[in-house]
Amino acid sequence: MALRGAAAACIGRHKNASLSLISIPNRLPRKPPQGFSPSLRHQAGRSVRAIQGATAEPVAPKKEDEGQSLQDWKIKMLYDGDCPLCMREVDMLRERNKQYGTIxxxxxxxxxxxxxxxxxxxxxxxxxxxxxILSDGTIVTDVEAFRRLYEQVGLGWVYAITKYEPIATMADAVYGVWAKYRLQITGRPPLEEILEARKSKGEMCNHGDKCKM
Structure with a gap:
């Protein structure tokens, strides 16, 4: 019995000692590592909170070259912006081109x-x-130019018949008369006077960045 009691007492002391060792870290004061100041701890905590609270910014798509859209055209229309009758057709084609973007x-x-x-x-x-002017540099004129332009905005049927002879020759002849007298028909001065006025304006504008007219 004495031995059993002694053994029990010994086991009890050993168990209490083990529990004491396990509980020691919880009773020790929590000291920061050497060289770690409270301000650094505050900054570290703030950084962690900032990282936790940050929201993922969506990656902005790469912006395409601003001039890229200019490379999509298939035909270039050279028009006289001072011609009122011409501008009616230009405005119609421009409106149609909003859907196609080829002119x-x-x-x-x-x-x-x-x-x-x-x-x-x-x-x-x-x-x-x-x-x-086609995108490959080919120059087209007269009725063929109109046919190519109309084809690009879904109106190719308007000039489709002008692909065939003798309609093609007849159409060019009719257009030639219009082109020759269009300035007079629209109440504008002869081409020579327009060229002279344009030249004079250009000479005045060349004296500075702003035109004097």
Missing amino acids: KFVDISSAGYSPEENQGLDYKTVMGRIHA
Whole structure:
């Protein structure tokens, strides 16, 4: 009995000691590691909270080149922006082109018109008759130009018959008369006077960044 009691007492002391060792870390003061200041602890905690509270920003899609849309055109229309009758047709085609985006419109009457950017076609040449430029650089004129333009906006049937002879020749002849007298028909001065006025305006504008007229 004495041995059993002693053994029980010994086991009890050993058990209490084990429990004491296990509970020691909970009773020890929590000291920060050497060199870790309270301000650093505050900053670390704030960083963690910031990371936890941050929302994932959606990745912005790569913006396409702003000039990319200009590369999508299949035909370029050179038109006289000072011609009221011409502008009716241009406005109709431009409205249709909103759906297709295949025509690039270039106003030859604007001060910024550049022959170098349009297959070398100068103002006088383009004023003589309708010109259009395909995306591969091919120049088309007269009724063929209208046919190509209308085809690009789903109206190819309008000029479809002009593909065939003798209709093609007849259509070009009729258009040639219109092109020759269109300035008179629309109440504008002769081409020579327009060219002279354009030249004078250009000379005045060349004296500075702003035109004096």
